[in-house]
Amino acid sequence: xxxxxxxxxxxxxxxxxxxxxxxxxxxxxxxxxxxxxxxxxxxxxxxxxxxxxxxxxxxxxxxxxxxxxxxxxxxxxxxxxxxxxxxxxxxxxxxxxxxxxxxxxxxxxxxxxxxxxxxxxxxxxxxxxxxxxxxxxxxxxxxxxxxxxxxxxxxxxxxxxxxxxxxxxxxxxxxxxxxxxxxxxxxxxxxxxxxxxxxxxxxxxxxxxxxxxxxxxxxxxxxxxx
Amino acid sequence: xxxxxxxxxxxxxxxxxxxxxxxxxxxxxxxxxxxxxxxxxxxxxxxxxxxxxxxxxxxxxxxxxxxxxxxxxxxxxxxxxxxxxxxxxxxxxxxxxxxxxxxxxxxxxxxxxxxxxxxxxxxxxxxxxxxxxxxxxxxxxxxxxxxxxxxxxxxxxxxxxxxxxxxxxxxxxxxxxxxxxxxxxxxxxxxxxxxxxxxxxxxxxxxxxxxxxxxxxxxxxxxxxxxxxxxxxxxxxxxxxxxxxxxxxxxxxxxxxxxxxxxxxxxxxxxxxxxxxxxxxxxxxxxxxxxxxxxxxxxxxxxxxxxxxxxxxxxxxxxxxxxxxxxxxxxxxxxxxxxxxxxxxxxxxxxxxxxxxxxxxxxxxxxxxxxxxxxxxxxxxxxxxxxxxxxxxxxxxxxxxxxxxxxxxxxxxxxxxxxxxxxxxxxxxxxxxxxxxxxxxxxxxxxxxxxxxxxxxxxxxxxxxxxxxxxxxxxxxxxxxxxxxxxxxxxxxxxxxxxxxxxxxxxxxxxxxxxxxxxxxxxxxxxxxxxxxxxxxxxxxxxxxxxxxxxxxxxxxxxxxxxxxxxxxxxxxxxxxxxxxxxxxxxxxxxxxxxxxxxxxxxxxxxxxxxxxxxxxxxxxxxxxxxxxxxxxxxxx
Ligand SMILES: Nc1ncnc2c1ncn2[C@@H]1O[C@H](COP(=O)(O)OP(=O)(O)OP(=O)(O)O)[C@@H](O)[C@H]1O
Ligand SMILES: [Mg+2]
Numbered sequence: 001x002x003x004x005x006x007x008x009x010x011x012x013x014x015x016x017x018x019x020x021x022x023x024x025x026x027x028x029x030x031x032x033x034x035x036x037x038x039x040x041x042x043x044x045x046x047x048x049x050x051x052x053x054x055x056x057x058x059x060x061x062x063x064x065x066x067x068x069x070x071x072x073x074x075x076x077x078x079x080x081x082x083x084x085x086x087x088x089x090x091x092x093x094x095x096x097x098x099x100x101x102x103x104x105x106x107x108x109x110x111x112x113x114x115x116x117x118x119x120x121x122x123x124x125x126x127x128x129x130x131x132x133x134x135x136x137x138x139x140x141x142x143x144x145x146x147x148x149x150x151x152x153x154x155x156x157x158x159x160x161x162x163x164x165x166x167x168x169x170x171x172x173x174x175x176x177x178x179x180x181x182x183x184x185x186x187x188x189x190x191x192x193x194x195x196x197x198x199x200x201x202x203x204x205x206x207x208x209x210x211x212x213x214x215x216x217x218x219x220x221x222x223x224x225x226x
Numbered sequence: 227x228x229x230x231x232x233x234x235x236x237x238x239x240x241x242x243x244x245x246x247x248x249x250x251x252x253x254x255x256x257x258x259x260x261x262x263x264x265x266x267x268x269x270x271x272x273x274x275x276x277x278x279x280x281x282x283x284x285x286x287x288x289x290x291x292x293x294x295x296x297x298x299x300x301x302x303x304x305x306x307x308x309x310x311x312x313x314x315x316x317x318x319x320x321x322x323x324x325x326x327x328x329x330x331x332x333x334x335x336x337x338x339x340x341x342x343x344x345x346x347x348x349x350x351x352x353x354x355x356x357x358x359x360x361x362x363x364x365x366x367x368x369x370x371x372x373x374x375x376x377x378x379x380x381x382x383x384x385x386x387x388x389x390x391x392x393x394x395x396x397x398x399x400x401x402x403x404x405x406x407x408x409x410x411x412x413x414x415x416x417x418x419x420x421x422x423x424x425x426x427x428x429x430x431x432x433x434x435x436x437x438x439x440x441x442x443x444x445x446x447x448x449x450x451x452x453x454x455x456x457x458x459x460x461x462x463x464x465x466x467x468x469x470x471x472x473x474x475x476x477x478x479x480x481x482x483x484x485x486x487x488x489x490x491x492x493x494x495x496x497x498x499x500x501x502x503x504x505x506x507x508x509x510x511x512x513x514x515x516x517x518x519x520x521x522x523x524x525x526x527x528x529x530x531x532x533x534x535x536x537x538x539x540x541x542x543x544x545x546x547x548x549x550x551x552x553x554x555x556x557x558x559x560x561x562x563x564x565x566x567x568x569x570x571x572x573x574x575x576x577x578x579x580x581x582x583x584x585x586x587x588x589x590x591x592x593x594x595x596x597x598x599x600x601x602x603x604x605x606x607x608x609x610x611x612x613x614x615x616x617x618x619x620x621x622x623x624x625x626x627x628x629x630x631x632x633x634x635x636x637x638x639x640x641x642x643x644x645x646x647x648x649x650x651x652x653x654x655x656x657x658x659x660x661x662x663x664x665x666x667x668x669x670x671x672x673x674x675x676x677x678x679x680x681x682x683x684x685x686x687x688x689x690x691x692x693x694x695x696x697x698x699x700x701x702x703x704x705x706x707x708x709x710x711x712x713x714x715x716x717x718x719x720x721x722x723x724x725x726x727x728x729x730x731x732x733x734x735x736x737x738x739x740x741x742x743x744x745x746x747x748x749x750x751x752x753x754x755x756x757x758x759x760x761x762x763x764x765x766x767x768x769x770x771x772x773x774x775x776x777x778x779x780x781x782x783x784x785x786x787x788x789x790x791x792x793x794x795x796x797x798x799x800x801x802x803x804x805x806x807x808x809x810x811x812x813x814x815x816x817x818x819x820x821x822x823x824x825x826x827x828x829x830x831x832x833x834x835x836x837x838x839x840x841x842x843x844x845x846x847x848x849x850x851x852x853x854x855x856x857x858x859x860x861x862x863x
Pocket of ligand 1: 016017023024025043044045046047048049050051052857
């Protein structure tokens with residue numbers, strides 16, 4: 001195995017439902033992603049992008065096939081271990097930000113670290129906050145932030161625990177094009193600065209153009225871009 | 227105590243939290259003393275409050291969950307008034323189903339529980355007929371109270387629903403975290419802190435939960451203090467001064483009393499008792515009867531009017547203060563006159579004059595005077611001023627067949643209890659013989675000198691501890707098989723009776739406490755479940771970014787525990803405050819209480835609440851937070 005491969009999926013399948021209504025959301029996906037790459041996943045709606053990303057991040061269990069991150073095969077971990085693995089090694093960014101409304105910006109950012117029982121690296125997080133332009137908003141509650149600001153908080157949260165991989169599901173889906181460009185640029189910049197691998201779903205071909213690699217999915221299969 | 231009984235059958239049903247079944251007691255007709263009314267009012271208010279907290283919570287949650295729908299109705303043209311009407315009708319429907327159900331349940335609970343409570347009570351009043359009848363007034367009252375509770379409880383949720391601007395409703399999230407825009411904290415996110423900030427989402431509801439839980443702690447503790455404050459020995463020593471006393475059955479019957487010579491004890495029973503092991507301090511007590519009307523007394527008390535009892539035909543004279551003296555053949559007072567041994571006299575509560583029992587007895591034996599008994603306060607033994615008509619040194623002249631035969635100055639005064647007057651709590655005998663008038667106590671020798679045919683009305687004696695059970699068995703057998711005209715009283719029986727009061731307070735208090743506790747925990751469960759359902763998406767988010775299921779459970783448990791801790795603190799503080807104000811005041815006003823502070827019931831309630839508050843969220847999470855993280859994340863907020 002190439003030591004440069006951070007993430008590997010083998011014959012990944014995910015079926016929903018049974019019999020007539022059975023949906024092959026993923027139907028035998030094989031892929032390898034190298035450390036430090038910025039990868040875009042594209043495809044039509046319902047093609048299985050989110051399903052793939054969730055499998056890769058261990059949020060959902062595949063019907064068949066394996067996902068290996070670093071040296072860890074996710075299916076070998078139980079629920080508890082998987083959660084711990086996730087908060088240490090993977091950062092998630094969602095389309096609808098998914099910030100915790102009762103926590104302020106700072107608390108949201110350090111949430112995965114706090115759950116891990118660690119002391120947040122103040123200096124490192126301070127740097128991220130500054131890079132993302134959130135210094136003034138540290139004490140704000142998420143409801144009082146704009147969509148772009150909220151997504152920047154979500155990015156900061158994903159970066160805070162210094163994960164190996166960042167998985168982003170349409171992070172700019174709810175943002176206007178100018179803000180989108182800004183967010184993507186920030187994501188790109190921080191990942192390079194901290195040597196992180198990014199896998200990002202997008203519908204925007206321009207954004208896909210900016211990445212190192214593009215994976216196209218149709219009907220639960222990879223059809224190109226590799 | 228009747229008031230507590232009347233509260234029995236109170237029904238925990240949220241829709242009719244105040245229904246009661248009636249207890250109509252044919253003898254001890256409910257007397258509406260101020261304390262009784264006050265206690266009843268307090269209990270009713272508490273039940274309304276409890277119902278309010280529960281119903282408010284249910285409607286508040288229902289409205290919050292349906293707020294989008296109401297907003298939609300408003301956008302498509304429903305007026306504010308129509309929305310109000312809609313929710314009110316819902317409340318009305320629920321009441322129409324709930325109240326009759328609650329009344330029915332209350333009726334059956336009352337019907338089964340009341341006789342049991344009454345039977346505990348009735349052991350101290352043997353001739354009390356127990357008759358449990360549902361009173362229509364109580365039913366109507368309960369229904370009205372329940373309806374009122376529903377009406378009050380739904381006011382605010384209805385207003386909230388009606389006043390929400392149509393567009394806002396769509397964006398209405400309970401998690402709006404108030405009007406706060408910022409929260410100064412960089413402490414990070416520990417589980418207790420997460421839980422704590424969740425409570426802040428709906429402060430009003432949190433306060434309600436805490437209040438409804440605290441209510442149960444406070445109530446249990448107040449009732450616990452009341453039960454603990456029941457002074458058993460005070461009651462025992464009021465009703466009997468010796469371990470045992472044998473009397474004619476008329477004396478223990480609240481409707482009769484010792485009034486005739488023929489009711490006197492014979493020597494057989496006295497000899498039989500003496501033959502038993504362990505008897506000590508025994509004394510026969512003599513007393514005058516209506517048949518001794520030839521012996522009368524004259525003393526410096528002024529009577530203002532006289533009349534003749536229509537039933538008994540016995541004339542009576544009254545003082546200015548209305549104290550009744552029955553009159554003998556020569557128109558002078560009959561009085562209640564007792565003759566006893568020194569051992570019996572030495573057990574009396576001598577308060578004024580010659581207070582050394584031995585000296586007093588000697589002097590009375592020498593014909594130097596008499597001991598005057600005065601009715602006194604049951605709790606404090608302070609002589610009642612109304613009955614305290616004579617002073618030490620005042621002269622009492624004994625008349626026999628109209629001729630003065632003896633001059634007896636008052637040597638001492640004693641505070642009377644039930645045993646001194648007759649036995650236990652019954653005083654019918656003296657009341658029908660001498661009236662309320664003078665109680666005079668003499669040595670047996672002097673007594674038998676005055677009266678021609680002296681009779682013994684009571685035989686009092688102590689028994690060694692080890693022999694008491696045997697004595698009880700002997701007396702029980704004697705009064706059932708040998709001489710059914712007799713009866714006996716014992717300190718042990720008196721203790722049992724007194725215990726029954728405590729048991730009943732514990733039972734009723736425990737029941738009320740449990741009802742409130744269950745209501746409080748239901749409230750908590752309701753809120754926790756709603757909270758879990760509303761936050762499923764948020765929980766999934768937390769889990770996706772690294773919160774383990776264990777941590778999630780712990781966070782929710784913390785939430786429950788915060789409610790409980792709040793309730794415990796509030797409950798304990800309020801318990802202490804109420805104990806030293808209201809409870810001490812109330813127990814102080816009833817003679818058989820001696821205020822005794824305890825926090826044990828509150829402590830136990832707190833522990834139970836803490837456990838419930840920790841278990842409920844854990845179970846609720848298991849049941850209501852099912853499904854994979856991805857599924858929950860897919861559901862848009
Ligand atoms: N929990 C589920 N139960 C049943 N079917 C599901 C479930 N989740 C996804 N699917 C189905 O799997 C297929 C792939 O869904 P997925 O969410 O991965 O699509 P997507 O590529 O992310 O689409 P979009 O661009 O709209 O987000 C769809 O047909 C969807 O209906
Ligand atoms: Mg998707």
